[in-house]
Amino acid sequence: MPPASGQSGGKSGGELKQAVLLAGAGRMGAAMARGWLRNPKAAGFGKLHVIEPQPSEEVADWAKGGKINLNRKPQPVDIAVLAMKPQGFAKAASGVAAWIGPNTLVVSIMAGVTMRTISAALGVTKVARAMPNTPGAIGMGVTGYALSSKCGEAEKAATEKLLAPLGGVVGPLDETKIDAVTAVSGSGPAYVFLLAEALEAAAKAAGLPDAVAAELARKTVIGAGALLSEGGDPADLRKAVTSPGGTTAAALDVLMAPGAMPELIRKAVEAAAKRGAELSREAEKKS
Numbered sequence: 001m002p003p004a005s006g007q008s009g010g011k012s013g014g015e016l017k018q019a020v021l022l023a024g025a026g027r028m029g030a031a032m033a034r035g036w037l038r039n040p041k042a043a044g045f046g047k048l049h050v051i052e053p054q055p056s057e058e059v060a061d062w063a064k065g066g067k068i069n070l071n072r073k074p075q076p077v078d079i080a081v082l083a084m085k086p087q088g089f090a091k092a093a094s095g096v097a098a099w100i101g102p103n104t105l106v107v108s109i110m111a112g113v114t115m116r117t118i119s120a121a122l123g124v125t126k127v128a129r130a131m132p133n134t135p136g137a138i139g140m141g142v143t144g145y146a147l148s149s150k151c152g153e154a155e156k157a158a159t160e161k162l163l164a165p166l167g168g169v170v171g172p173l174d175e176t177k178i179d180a181v182t183a184v185s186g187s188g189p190a191y192v193f194l195l196a197e198a199l200e201a202a203a204k205a206a207g208l209p210d211a212v213a214a215e216l217a218r219k220t221v222i223g224a225g226a227l228l229s230e231g232g233d234p235a236d237l238r239k240a241v242t243s244p245g246g247t248t249a250a251a252l253d254v255l256m257a258p259g260a261m262p263e264l265i266r267k268a269v270e271a272a273a274k275r276g277a278e279l280s281r282e283a284e285k286k287s
């Protein structure tokens with residue numbers, strides 16, 4: 001992507017840097033900015049412009065330290081990242097539009113706001129729509145993304161670089177798959193937290209003191225996640241703790257019975273994807 005003309009660019013290693021706007025520096029937006037500022041060379045762009053009505057202390061400090069331009073006068077940027085709440089987008093759109101040039105790539109992490117809505121509101125054709133998840137706030141998330149048809153290799157690379165501070169990046173996918181991504185990884189942390197809650201409740205029911213139950217459940221989920229992060233296949237890891245006729249096998253006979261955990265999770269993901277599609281349609285009607 002060539003930098004937008006007249007940008008705050010500047011030279012670095014002989015390359016013009018791109019101007020980037022972050023609209024919304026809440027939990028997710030700030031997590032991305034933190035990553036970009038930690039490693040500006042890897043992020044590969046010039047000074048970051050941030051618009052945020054209520055900057056946190058951290059964001060205000062970045063501005064005081066000259067790391068970002070906060071709530072300054074708009075100028076067309078190469079990339080605009082939309083990280084405000086979806087319900088705030090319609091109101092925010094006119095403010096963001098002042099930062100949009102003819103070639104601006106818009107990268108949105110807003111849940112349920114379609115590329116069509118974004119293109120119509122901002123008059124852009126290059127749009128990336130991404131679905132992160134809450135572990136992204138500590139760089140341990142996974143984000144699925146889709147690109148509009150006007151995006152090429154440069155926009156793909158820029159999008160992946162921008163999303164990298166949130167954790168893993170998966171894509172590009174067709175936009176029609178974003179509801180499924182939302183249902184699996186967007187909502188997915190809640191399923192795992194529920195597992196931790198249920199395990200804690202079961203530990204108490206099995207007679208363990210409250211504090212012990214809480215610690216055993218929490219650390220079991222954390223430890224299993226850490227083992228999984230080493231790269232093994234989840235089914236292999238499960239089989240490795242399951243001796244035939246043993247205690248784990250007795251539990252898994254219950255959890256894997258017809259209609260039990262695998263089927264429930266499939267139904268839960270189906271319900272979430274259906275709700276995601278409904279919410280997108282409702283948002284589109286309102287916009």
Ligand SMILES: NC(=O)c1ccc[n+]([C@@H]2O[C@H](COP(=O)([O-])OP(=O)(O)OC[C@H]3O[C@@H](n4cnc5c(N)ncnc54)[C@H](OP(=O)(O)O)[C@@H]3O)[C@@H](O)[C@H]2O)c1
Pocket residue numbers: 023024025026027028029051052053054083084085086088091092093095109110111112131132133134186
């Ligand atoms: N958290 C998640 O797990 C998750 C997962 C997937 C996708 N997302 C998406 O990520 C986006 C951000 O989520 P979040 O959890 O980071 O929300 P958040 O903490 O509420 O951050 C949104 C920020 O945008 C600011 N904002 C509001 N109007 C604005 C405007 N006109 N211009 C610039 N900034 C504006 C808000 O300021 P005020 O506080 O003043 O309103 C707030 O600081 C959402 O669209 C959400 O759908 C989040």
